[in-house]
Amino acid sequence: MQKTKNPESKMQTICDDKDRIYDYMLAMVPGVGDVTISALMDAFGSAKEVFKANEKQLSDVNGISKKKCSEIIRTKNAEEEIRQKISRWNRDGIKAVFIHEQAYPKQLRNLADAPFAFFYKGSLPIGAAPTVAIVGSRACTEYGKNVAFSFGKRLALEGVQIISGMAAGADVYGHKGALSAGGYTAGVLGCGVDICYPRTNFNVYMEMQKTGGIMSEVIPGTAPAPGLFPRRNRLIAALSDAVIITEARLKSGSLITADQALEQGKDVFAVPGRIGDPLSMGCIELIRQGAYPLTCVDDILSSEAVKRKIKPCNSEAYKGQDSSDHSTDDENVYAKKVLKTLTDIPKNINRIMYEASLGYEVTAQSLLELELHGMLRSVSAGLYVRAEVAV
Amino acid sequence: MYSEVFGATFFGLSAFLVRVETDVGSGLPCFEMSGFLTNEVKESKERVKVAVKNSGYELRPQRIVINYSPADLRKRGTGLDLPTAMGVLAANGITQNRDFGNTVFIGELGFDGSVRGVRGCLACLMEAKKKGFKTAVVPLDNLSECHYVKDLNIYPVTDLKEAVEIFSGETLPAPPVYEKKVFEDNIDELPDFIDIKGQDDVKRATLTAAAGMHNILYIGSPGSGKSMFAKRIPSILPPLSYEEQMELTKIYSAAGKLRDVQGLLSKRPFRSPGQNITEPALLGGGNSPDPGEITLASKGVLFLDELTQYKMHVIEALRQPLEDKKITVARNMYTITYPADFMLVGAINPCKCGFYPDRGRCRCSDIDIERYFGRISGPMLDRFDIRIYTAPVTFADMFSNKADENVIKDTADETEEIFSFTSDKMREKVCMAHEIQLKRFKGSGRRFNSEMTESEVKEYCHLKDNEINFLEAVFKRFRLTARGCNKILKTARTVADLAGSSDIKKSHIAVAVGFRNDEHISKASGG
Numbered sequence A: 001m002q003k004t005k006n007p008e009s010k011m012q013t014i015c016d017d018k019d020r021i022y023d024y025m026l027a028m029v030p031g032v033g034d035v036t037i038s039a040l041m042d043a044f045g046s047a048k049e050v051f052k053a054n055e056k057q058l059s060d061v062n063g064i065s066k067k068k069c070s071e072i073i074r075t076k077n078a079e080e081e082i083r084q085k086i087s088r089w090n091r092d093g094i095k096a097v098f099i100h101e102q103a104y105p106k107q108l109r110n111l112a113d114a115p116f117a118f119f120y121k122g123s124l125p126i127g128a129a130p131t132v133a134i135v136g137s138r139a140c141t142e143y144g145k146n147v148a149f150s151f152g153k154r155l156a157l158e159g160v161q162i163i164s165g166m167a168a169g170a171d172v173y174g175h176k177g178a179l180s181a182g183g184y185t186a187g188v189l190g191c192g193v194d195i196c197y198p199r200t201n202f203n204v205y206m207e208m209q210k211t212g213g214i215m216s217e218v219i220p221g222t223a224p225a226p227g228l229f230p231r232r233n234r235l236i237a238a239l240s241d242a243v244i245i246t247e248a249r250l251k252s253g254s255l256i257t258a259d260q261a262l263e264q265g266k267d268v269f270a271v272p273g274r275i276g277d278p279l280s281m282g283c284i285e286l287i288r289q290g291a292y293p294l295t296c297v298d299d300i301l302s303s304e305a306v307k308r309k310i311k312p313c314n315s316e317a318y319k320g321q322d323s324s325d326h327s328t329d330d331e332n333v334y335a336k337k338v339l340k341t342l343t344d345i346p347k348n349i350n351r352i353m354y355e356a357s358l359g360y361e362v363t364a365q366s367l368l369e370l371e372l373h374g375m376l377r378s379v380s381a382g383l384y385v386r387a388e389v390a391v
Numbered sequence B: 001m002y003s004e005v006f007g008a009t010f011f012g013l014s015a016f017l018v019r020v021e022t023d024v025g026s027g028l029p030c031f032e033m034s035g036f037l038t039n040e041v042k043e044s045k046e047r048v049k050v051a052v053k054n055s056g057y058e059l060r061p062q063r064i065v066i067n068y069s070p071a072d073l074r075k076r077g078t079g080l081d082l083p084t085a086m087g088v089l090a091a092n093g094i095t096q097n098r099d100f101g102n103t104v105f106i107g108e109l110g111f112d113g114s115v116r117g118v119r120g121c122l123a124c125l126m127e128a129k130k131k132g133f134k135t136a137v138v139p140l141d142n143l144s145e146c147h148y149v150k151d152l153n154i155y156p157v158t159d160l161k162e163a164v165e166i167f168s169g170e171t172l173p174a175p176p177v178y179e180k181k182v183f184e185d186n187i188d189e190l191p192d193f194i195d196i197k198g199q200d201d202v203k204r205a206t207l208t209a210a211a212g213m214h215n216i217l218y219i220g221s222p223g224s225g226k227s228m229f230a231k232r233i234p235s236i237l238p239p240l241s242y243e244e245q246m247e248l249t250k251i252y253s254a255a256g257k258l259r260d261v262q263g264l265l266s267k268r269p270f271r272s273p274g275q276n277i278t279e280p281a282l283l284g285g286g287n288s289p290d291p292g293e294i295t296l297a298s299k300g301v302l303f304l305d306e307l308t309q310y311k312m313h314v315i316e317a318l319r320q321p322l323e324d325k326k327i328t329v330a331r332n333m334y335t336i337t338y339p340a341d342f343m344l345v346g347a348i349n350p351c352k353c354g355f356y357p358d359r360g361r362c363r364c365s366d367i368d369i370e371r372y373f374g375r376i377s378g379p380m381l382d383r384f385d386i387r388i389y390t391a392p393v394t395f396a397d398m399f400s401n402k403a404d405e406n407v408i409k410d411t412a413d414e415t416e417e418i419f420s421f422t423s424d425k426m427r428e429k430v431c432m433a434h435e436i437q438l439k440r441f442k443g444s445g446r447r448f449n450s451e452m453t454e455s456e457v458k459e460y461c462h463l464k465d466n467e468i469n470f471l472e473a474v475f476k477r478f479r480l481t482a483r484g485c486n487k488i489l490k491t492a493r494t495v496a497d498l499a500g501s502s503d504i505k506k507s508h509i510a511v512a513v514g515f516r517n518d519e520h521i522s523k524a525s526g527g
């Protein structure tokens, strides 16, 4: 399943390189974070040497407390246990890449607090390919979902890798859009990569492992905790060339991601929403502060950060839906009338039948057929929107 | 001296006759009763003694022994007061005519000698008639439910004295004649669907639910009219037949809930128990084996507003009676089966805050929504064939009659007949659909599409190739279960019946799918 062309494939498992076990062990010492690991690596040169060191040598390193010292020694003694754990991970398709390895995403190295270990399932994004993050409010509007989906799809068709956090709302619709176009899309989680959080996104979680990736800086098995998510956002920004904010309230997590992206020197695109809608105010504020207003897919494609990585390719891929169905002509006429009434604003069947001047049963049938063909989405609450925004 | 008088008592919905044998003799004064009696009956001793005295009958001190038979059946209720008193008086020779063999006495006594109404009177009289009794003496309070029992001479009384006087002559006086009220179908007194503006899809879903007796769940924000819809369902169900009225009156009589009714119950019940209802109160049983809300809702609607607010084990307990259409209540003292043939109507907010999908106001995440729906189990949600979202009423809906007319006019010229949703019109449609189903299921023991077994679904929901392909696409797209698919077919059968179509067409399937909201609900309930 794994494409062999990926450079990291050689170093994926500990079987290939005996000393990788020490990297894993170092990443797993409780209470020892990336800063400490960095100090240790500077002092000893490799993880293997760290575990060879005695207590005295360890505590000579700046920032190594007595407690950390004993944790390192305890981890050393648990080597066999950790080996078993890692072979279980390998069996489950969980891999890791470490900061001193070649396969480690270059984009992350620029971070001041780059993670020592980066765990993933599926494959890592390719640094040379254009990469865009799509993030937004979890409790988003149907409009927000459509925007995320449409940009995910259109950009994926242009060969852009889509990164997001697999959260409910905008995130998952960005992933879905990319998946629908058969593109690469990666979810950066705030918990272990073996945990599907939120559970509702299980299908996307499984799909992404096939054609994209699931990744996280925390050790597999780590449960989602509130503190982990803001840190995760800096990784999303780091992996991307540009960041799209679809919808955000003022003072929301999405704005933190935007701030981090700006700090990292990334382009930030905000979708200008409707004034007066609380879910648009965050984006409007971003634009006021100088973010690019995002109105169509070309806004992204022509931005410097993305344009230089784009290869002229997939443009022919955007084709209409093939209709291999058994509908009569009449049915098609009704379906067209119904489709015309749909927008991003959710409408229920009463409204639609009124606007399309059709009867209830015919309208119901048309709606269902359109849904089966992916031309509309029935959002919760018996409301319908068109499936995509023309972007 | 010895006397023999008949009374009657009931257990659950079935009554049985009780032979009251009284012997008075000399000896130390006492009053003894035997024959498997509950406390209510044992306590009648005092009521009887005082009532007899206060009715002006002087009894000398004597030894009174009373036996109630058959001895193996437990006797409950206060209705045996009157036969006990009559037995004592007869044994003392106070009544002239002592041939009580054809007469059954029912009534509770007050200390002042008054005869008061009792529960289960109708069931008792029906049993008496069956056993060949010719005459009944009943409390005047119970008259309304009783004079529908044909071929039984009924003497209503207000006190013990009146009862005694009936038997004072050589022969019985002619029984009073009462004009039997023609049972009316008083739909006019019920709230009408005409009061609800707009929301035609919800009206249509409600119509379909009533037509196939499908359980229906309304999902919507506070103020979107969920309970308005529910309350109007009885107004579109067909009138009750005479037999159904008798059946229902019997239930309410046994439950002691006939106080305000004149004559038989002619309205379909609408029961909406509060959210703190207990399992015995809902299902029936408890210390005394009374029918529960599900039995009181028979032939009508059991409405559970804000479903998530009920104790979940109570809601889950509804699953079995919903399948069986009856409930068996077993305690160590008894086992009773009551009918529970009701339509379940539920209402629920779309999320915890109640405003989803209005994202301007609702900040619930998908997980919050999942958790909210998750309070109700998947199998329970599955019992609702129809799950319809009620959109909040818009300003235009409230104030514009014109908008409604426009909808009807515009839709009519293209595809469908004009239909306006008034209770009258909707009821006509429901009656028509019920008739079609009656014919369809004749002799099978089933009456409605919602009750179809798997094999009956195969037989009666036969699809043509085109429709099979369509359903298959739906099946795959929404990841339906076989069970969910069957539910859709049952509802589609009803939609087709309402349209007067013998075939189930694609559009009927589409309407049923739209009424089911399978994807959203199963996603929300985590199933």
Ligand SMILES: [Zn+2]
Pocket: B351, B352, B353, B354, B355, B356, B361, B362, B363, B364
């Ligand atoms: Zn909410």
